Amino acid sequence: xxxxRELLKGSTDTLLLSLISRQPMYGYQIIKELAARSQxxxxxxxxxxxxxxxxxxxxxxxxxxxxxLPNGQERRYYSITAKGQKVLETxxxxxxxxxxxxxxxxxxxxx
Amino acid sequence: xxxxRELLKGSTDTLLLSLISRQPMYGYQIIKELAARSQxxxxxxxxxxxxxxxxxxxxxxxxxxxxxLPNGQERRYYSITAKGQKVLETxxxxxxxxxxxxxxxxxxxxx
DNA sequence: CCAGAATACCTAGCTATGCTATATATCAAA
DNA sequence: TTTGATATATAGCATAGCTAGGTATTCTGG
Numbered sequence: 001x002x003x004x005r006e007l008l009k010g011s012t013d014t015l016l017l018s019l020i021s022r023q024p025m026y027g028y029q030i031i032k033e034l035a036a037r038s039q040x041x042x043x044x045x046x047x048x049x050x051x052x053x054x055x056x057x058x059x060x061x062x063x064x065x066x067x068x069l070p071n072g073q074e075r076r077y078y079s080i081t082a083k084g085q086k087v088l089e090t091x092x093x094x095x096x097x098x099x100x101x102x103x104x105x106x107x108x109x110x111x
Numbered sequence: 112x113x114x115x116r117e118l119l120k121g122s123t124d125t126l127l128l129s130l131i132s133r134q135p136m137y138g139y140q141i142i143k144e145l146a147a148r149s150q151x152x153x154x155x156x157x158x159x160x161x162x163x164x165x166x167x168x169x170x171x172x173x174x175x176x177x178x179x180l181p182n183g184q185e186r187r188y189y190s191i192t193a194k195g196q197k198v199l200e201t202x203x204x205x206x207x208x209x210x211x212x213x214x215x216x217x218x219x220x221x222x
Numbered sequence: 223c224c225a226g227a228a229t230a231c232c233t234a235g236c237t238a239t240g241c242t243a244t245a246t247a248t249c250a251a252a
Numbered sequence: 253t254t255t256g257a258t259a260t261a262t263a264g265c266a267t268a269g270c271t272a273g274g275t276a277t278t279c280t281g282g
Contacts, residue, residue, distance in 0.1 A: 008209075009120035009239060009268090015216050022219075028259050037219055041212035048240050050261060055239090073248065075259070092217060098119075099210055101152035105126050106203060108133075108148055120239085120268060139230050159269050161232060166268090184277070186230070229278070236271075242264090249258075 012052050013061070014091040015042070017084055020062060024079035027053060053078055061087055123163050124172070125202040126153070128195055131173060135190035138164060164189055172198055 019025060019033055027049055034042040056062045061084035065077050080088070130136060130144055138160055145153040167173045172195035176188050191199070 011213055012240080015213065018217050026259080027261095028257095034216065038212040038215050041208060042216070045241060046260075047242065047262080051239080054261090071249075073259075095213065095217065097152060099213075101149040102122055102126065102206065102210075104149050105145065105153070106129050106206065123269080137230080138232095139228095156270060157230095157232075158271065162268080165232090182278070184230075223282100225280100225282090227278100227280080230276080232274080234271105234273090236269105238269090239267090241266085244263090245261080247259080250256090252253095252255080 008048075011095065012048065013056060014088065014095055016049075016052060016056065017061065017080060017088040017091065020078050021080045021085065021088055024065075024077045026075040026077050028075075030078075056084070060084070119159075122206060123159065124167060125199065125206055127160075127163060127167065128172065128191060128199040128202065131189050132191045132196065132199055135176075135188045137178075137186040137188050139186075141189075167195070171195070 015034065016030065019030055019037075025033065027046075030053075031044045031046075031049060034044055053062065053064070057064055057078070060081055062078045062080055065079070067075050067077055069075065126145065127141065130141055130148075136144065138157075141164075142155045142157075142160060145155055164173065164175070168175055168189070171192055173189045173191055176190070178186050178188055180186065
């Protein structure tokens with residue numbers, strides 16, 4: 001992505017599920033929303049986003065539905081499933097634990 | 112590792128540099144220290160640690176030195192270089208930015 | 223004294239996943 | 253009509269953590 005390089009690994013799904021859990025969204029919209037909500041920090045690449053969505057669809061975490069706009073445009077909307085909700089809870093907790101542990105190392109209390 | 116699975120990617124070097132910057136350490140000690148300081152959260156595998164140390168040595172971020180103990184044991188002590196210090200500063204900032212951005216997505220302010 | 227645990231280091235190969243680059247198609251604006 | 257934005261998709265690459273194996277020494281309990 002261009003932050004720490006690999007920092008994103010492992011949190012991609014959590015970020016996507018977090019967004020989708022608020023309301024169904026389509027891919028392009030997700031990219032824009034992630035950028036907006038993170039104040040420009042996240043700039044998801046298509047080669048990251050779509051494979052991730054497909055993975056999660058295969059895994060039953062999200063389900064997809066094509067919708068055609070009046071003008072003919074096609075969009076694939078993703079919504080979270082019950083299973084996806086559960087995974088999201090788990091991953092949220094994992095993130096909390098991980099971030100806490102990293103901060104313990106990076107900002108240690110006096111030995 | 113077994114947290115988020117891949118969460119660690121991208122923060123390994125930062126964690127290692129953080130530790131080593133406080134004082135020179137050898138590999139086995141680093142594993143123990145990471146576990147202790149993170150209250151048991153981090154359990155670095157050797158297949159993660161040693162390749163990472165070697166990478167950073169090649170990259171000039173750390174330098175290594177063998178030391179023989181009175182009892183004959185051999186340990187390879189790693190210390191941080193000037194270059195490693197600079198990289199650490201950068202990576203610390205990257206982590207801050209990343210964690211902040213993730214939290215913005217995971218705990219969004221009301222739309 | 224001996225077995226097993228702990229200490230201490232190393233690496234080949236696997237796997238997961240983010241990124242690059244490319245492809246396709248529609249629509250609006252200059 | 254050409255450019256940029258919208259919208260989705262994927263093959264192939266690179267990176268890096270993990271598995272599982274190896275070597276060698278020292279400490280500890282029975």
